[in-house]
Amino acid sequence: MGCCMSESIQLSIAAQVATITLNRPDRLNSFNSAMHQALKDALDVVESPESAVRALLITGAGRGFCAGQDLADRNVSADVEVPDLGASVDTWYNPLVRRLQNLPMPVVCAVNGVAAGAGANIALACDLVLAARSASFVQVFCKLGLVPDSGGTWFLQRAVGTQRAMGLSLLGDKVSAEQAERWGMIWQVIDDDKLLEEANALVAHLAIQPTAGLALIKRAIHAAADNTLDEQLTLERDLQRQAGQAEDYREGVAAFMEKRKPVYKGY
Structure with missing residues (x-):
């Protein structure tokens, strides 16, 4: 199955893998309201049972992954009412971040540029x-007098520690892909010409794993940031009970005992 949700968001689905491509390359794939809506619609398709998607890849078209908000989509002239940026965050960015975190499948991002x-x-x-080796990450908010949003203060502090998160947020310096890997911000740096090949191989692998169990792993790791040890042990117990009742667990054990490759169904 392949389709294009709109000019700004492309969606394709094949072999239980969905690929969403941010597609405003002339604007470095920056977001306007239409692109936000198109991405929401694409994620609706990805989550629908009929699509049978078990892994998601997100990337960008052209020379950049995403430059954040398209500033041209907002009028900040002195003669108009000041825009409510909190409303924009509440309407679009926060629901998107929550959704990516809570999708019941692995989500891989291939950052192909800035x-x-x-x-x-x-x-x-x-x-x-x-x-990609040429990619970079930058918290540009401070250069506009704004605060990192879309979970930036949460993700950065947990990934790189308070001092580095503070420095990146207050100074707005670029972080190279290789530095981001060393700091633990990202999983892996890939040579530019191999990025999509490696990303596609990764999501193809994830899509044939016991993805219901992988979704529970996501829940556990996200919860660990705020739980006490006792709370996390209780959560692990509850999630393990749920995982142990799944058909994929029985298949995994049977395949191990029979010395064959497991065939997981994702439930």
Whole structure:
């Protein structure tokens, strides 16, 4: 199955893998309201049972992944009412980040160029981030007198620590893909000409794994950031009970005992 949701968001589905491509390359794939709506619609398709998607890849068209908000989509002239940026965050960015975190499947992001502002933080909201060697991440908010949004203050502090998160947010310096890998911001740096090949191989692998169990792993790891040890142990117990009742667990054990490759169904 392949389709194009709109000019700004492309969606294709094949072999239980969905690929969403941000497609405003002339604007470095920055977001306007129409692109936000198109992405929401694409994610609706990805989550629908009829699509049978078990892994998602997100990337960008052209020379950049995403430059965040398209500033041309907002009128900040002195003679008009000041825009409510909180409303924009509440309407579009926060629901998107929450959705990526809670999707019941692995989400891989292939950062093919600059990821700036909300674009950087949307990438960090994905489960595994691969970045082209020429890619970079930058928290540009401070250069506009704004606050990192789309989970930026949350993701960065947990990934790189308070001092580095503070420095990146207050100074707005670019972080190269290789530095991001060393700091633990992303999973892996890939040579530019191999990025999509490696990303496609990764999501293809994830799509044939016990993806219901992988979704529970996501829940556990996200919860660990705020749970006490006792709370996390209780959560692990509850999720393990749920996982152990799944058909994929029985298939995994049977395949191990029979010395064959498992065939997982994702439930």
